[in-house]
Amino acid sequence: MNYLEINTKDDIEKLKSYLKQNNYEEQENTVRQIIKDIKEKKDEALFEYCQKFDNFNANHNNIKVSDYEFEQAINNITQKQKDIILYAKEKIENFHRAFLPKTCIIEQNGIILGTRITSVKKAGLYIPGGKAFYPSTALMTIIPAYVAGVEEINICTPAQDGYINELLLYIAKLYDIKNVFKVGGAQAIAALAYGTQSIPKVDVIAGPGNIYVALAKKLVYGEVGIDSIAGPSEVMIVADNCEKLYAAYDLLSQAEHDINAKVYYLSFNDECIKKISEKFFELSKLTNRSNITSKSALNALFIKSTRDLAGCIIDEIAPEHLELQVKDPYIFMNSFKNAGAIFIGDYSCETLGDYVAGPNHTLPTSQTAKFSSVLSAETFLKKSSIVHYSYESMKKDAPFAIEFAEYEGLFAHAQALKVRL
Amino acid sequence: MNYLEINTKDDIEKLKSYLKQNNYEEQENTVRQIIKDIKEKKDEALFEYCQKFDNFNANHNNIKVSDYEFEQAINNITQKQKDIILYAKEKIENFHRAFLPKTCIIEQNGIILGTRITSVKKAGLYIPGGKAFYPSTALMTIIPAYVAGVEEINICTPAQDGYINELLLYIAKLYDIKNVFKVGGAQAIAALAYGTQSIPKVDVIAGPGNIYVALAKKLVYGEVGIDSIAGPSEVMIVADNCEKLYAAYDLLSQAEHDINAKVYYLSFNDECIKKISEKFFELSKLTNRSNITSKSALNALFIKSTRDLAGCIIDEIAPEHLELQVKDPYIFMNSFKNAGAIFIGDYSCETLGDYVAGPNHTLPTSQTAKFSSVLSAETFLKKSSIVHYSYESMKKDAPFAIEFAEYEGLFAHAQALKVRL
Structure with missing residues (x-):
């Protein structure tokens, strides 16, 4: 089982080398x-x-x-x-x-x-x-x-x-x-x-x-x-409790996609890591797609860390799907920025997001949530600026624009305003 | 002088071959x-x-x-x-x-x-x-x-x-x-x-x-x-009048950027094309940067067409900067979609937009305004979805998501909901 303990900010380097990208x-x-x-x-x-x-x-x-x-x-x-x-x-x-x-x-x-x-x-x-x-x-x-x-x-x-x-x-x-x-x-x-x-x-x-x-x-x-360049699907679960074992099922639902699917489980206590990993590996052998899940389960990474460091770890992984099974999730959210979609609480499993919740299920993968967004109508929209001056407003701004243009050596830019004044 | 007459939609093919891209x-x-x-x-x-x-x-x-x-x-x-x-x-x-x-x-x-x-x-x-x-x-x-x-x-x-x-x-x-x-x-x-x-x-x-x-x-x-992949700067002016000759100065201010700068002037009447092109070529020999403007002026394209066809022409050129010196510009705007920035009326020359108007002057070029947007804070922002179900709301959506997952053969997806119900 892939396991990392992250106790200090420096330990995140270990995670970085784990996340090294493939060469295509x-x-x-x-x-x-x-x-x-x-x-x-x-x-x-x-x-x-x-x-x-x-x-x-x-x-x-x-x-x-x-x-x-x-x-x-x-x-x-x-x-x-x-x-x-x-x-x-x-x-x-x-x-x-x-x-x-x-x-x-x-x-x-x-x-x-x-x-x-x-x-x-x-x-x-x-x-x-x-x-x-x-x-x-x-x-x-x-x-x-x-x-x-x-x-x-x-x-x-x-x-x-x-x-x-x-x-x-x-x-x-x-x-x-x-x-x-x-x-x-x-x-x-x-x-x-x-x-x-x-x-x-x-x-x-x-x-x-x-x-x-x-x-x-x-x-x-x-x-x-x-829209974006998509890689294998991923889920990361951050949990401070595990009585209900839901996380094991959620990791599994990600693992059944494809042998390259990536699953990450981060907890603040050893007991959850033990319980969830055991249940996950047990289930991974029993699915209808066990030919896939038994292989993808081997890619799973279990991380033990603290609530204070969890945000930095999430930001480094920048997971496609992130499930927060922690106390005060909305306060916890302030500790990180990078995730494709955030599922909050025990009942918001990824399956709902995949089909019926409403937001798009096409999300940035392979750490691209550091700079990319979920697919949305905006993918098919573009923005143009509109600028409309009256004579009076032009008169007020023109002297500054003329000086700026002349400083840049663009005298025809300045002239275009001068003929209007 | 480069000149095109576009009298029918089919004529736009002539424009397309004019716009053929370089190979790099x-x-x-x-x-x-x-x-x-x-x-x-x-x-x-x-x-x-x-x-x-x-x-x-x-x-x-x-x-x-x-x-x-x-x-x-x-x-x-x-x-x-x-x-x-x-x-x-x-x-x-x-x-x-x-x-x-x-x-x-x-x-x-x-x-x-x-x-x-x-x-x-x-x-x-x-x-x-x-x-x-x-x-x-x-x-x-x-x-x-x-x-x-x-x-x-x-x-x-x-x-x-x-x-x-x-x-x-x-x-x-x-x-x-x-x-x-x-x-x-x-x-x-x-x-x-x-x-x-x-x-x-x-x-x-x-x-x-x-x-x-x-x-x-x-x-x-x-x-x-x-942000985007920028090429040489461009301006397109669409005008139904030309008493004031402003357009010639605006074409010139674009032409002084660089010998590859592209300028387009579209009018609905021959007189404007004649007046503006003459003034533009005259001015292009007299600027402080006439070593540049005398060359870039040769790339200028003058187009004679109709108000009805102008929108299709704009959409094909998808100009970085578009100046509308036409009657009822806000109604005219409904005829096209593709432009980086739109400058409306006689007093909104590009120089103001370059320096002081407020919107960004880094804009999509080389026809990429067909799908790209002006640089803005959004270039440095990204969007994540948030999904948060209560037990009750999960109970309502779960049956549909379970059926959908099972139809797709993703039984672990379905199971993740079943254990929660």
Whole structure:
């Protein structure tokens, strides 16, 4: 079992070396080549990659999901499936709408100043497919773009043997999305970034994916906007009590995602570490996905520290999900800044956040919560400044701006004001 | 003179080919090597690059500006210089503070949900130096980080022969910034992204720079956050009248920045195009910087179109600065979405925005206003979700989340709720 005791601030160095990142240089070279191919040969290269990676013989006629495929898919959805999707949909939409930023204009001394908020025109959403398709991910990726008011939403998802999950098509239809393309991997990201004959070039690409998708998003950033670069999922639990053993189940629910999932348990007392780790390892052998959990459990890190040092430890790990099972959690929150989502108290387990609480479940991973944010409508919005001077207000500010410009040697800048005075 | 007539939506294709981007593959390879060197050899490589690019024999003792250097610099600033800087400082701070987003928590049916906003801990600001040092850029880069509440601000700026502009040191001192490093170029960005013995690793890097700085920021994105990737400065003016010839002066003030500066003038009538272009070319030969303006003037593009099509044209160019010298500008604004900053009316020339209006003058360029935003405190902030269920509210949502999890085959997710019920 991976175990660290952190008794002083200096001990955090031990944690840092534990958190050392992987190097993906080789995969990055592969992805760079894929992007180059798509940029140069467009559909021709794209279709080749669809065949190679998804065993799908793509062409101009079948790469986009047809009306008939939509219809067939929707007929096969059960009422029960619809009910849970619609319940989650409403709650997620409500939250995203409540936190939607709006254009704001103020007036100061006769000058109108503001921040104008507009949506991007075209979004490209990547939704993992095949065996790893999760309808919750479709909701969590589509809803922020929809709430932001994006004019055209395009979805790319890998189609193993040409097949697309029916629930994805049902959800796309709920949002009147017609452009669903059977393309996955780095080639999908490249196509959305540069455009091909079949796939439109978009303004922003968002959505989770494997390491190739993540690297492709990193490489096309700048050509388009992206949400963030996602790595394996993580949870960190900070607990000062453990009577109910909930933490062991929560660690397990993270561990079942993937053999690279990362789980961290920090407690202030030895007893909790002992009880929770024992229960966790016991459970990890008994799940439906024990082939995964028995491996990912080996990555778990148990940390013994103090309430005073916990904030620094959280900030270093910057966990994607953070559960606080501690006394006075809102006071405790002042001790740290870096976390993707914070789940407070015994009843706020991550499962609720994954499906129905409302906030997005696409969150910064691999320590990027140090500077990145949860996916939200803002991913699909951008801000422009507004500046509107009257003659009088211009007259007041102009002398300062003229002097400043002249100091910088920009005399044409100064002149543009002088002709107005 | 570059001239386009756009009479139909299809004509916009002509504009697209005009806007084709440069390819920076060669420079990108150079920058990739610099980053690799700094990552591996840290200070050793950094000092070599300082010598090579800035003729500065850097070492551990002189790479950081000393107290003595601060003191000397501040003694040399005149009262007049202080006055214009303090005037601009107050106005820029006021604006950035007025638009600072705040943590917000709501309660819905017994569930506490929110978006927590926190600053990053360490910022790295790049401020161009030497002959191209502009005190306004120092204000515009430092203030957003300061207003956001960043704990540690680090500045990198190239020191030609070891010399740092005194006004930069005066401004840094106003904000109690002690870490000013004499490092420029891609090597500065690499050092801030990965850390060396002398330069701390930061969470976010912001600030404008040349193409090498821009490419370095693109390549380190993901390891750290960045503001945006800036290219040459641009202005677009849309005008339905031209009696006062202001537009010619505004085009000129953009053109004096740099031989690659881009200026666009769109009018709905031939007379304005004729009058403004003639005046602009005439002025471009007469400026203090006519060596620059006579060249950059050749890049100017004059467009004749209609009020109905103007919005589509703006959205395609997505100009960094947009001046609207048209009737009913607020109604006209509904016709487009993409612009870095919008200057409204005859008296809102870009010069005011560059120095004293308040909004930031670091703006998205090279069509990235399609998805990027103006620099602001938000560049140094990040958002975490907050989820807090009571037992009762958990009981209500749990059945839906359990079914959803089981549908996705994530039984441990479901189990984490079942043990709580």
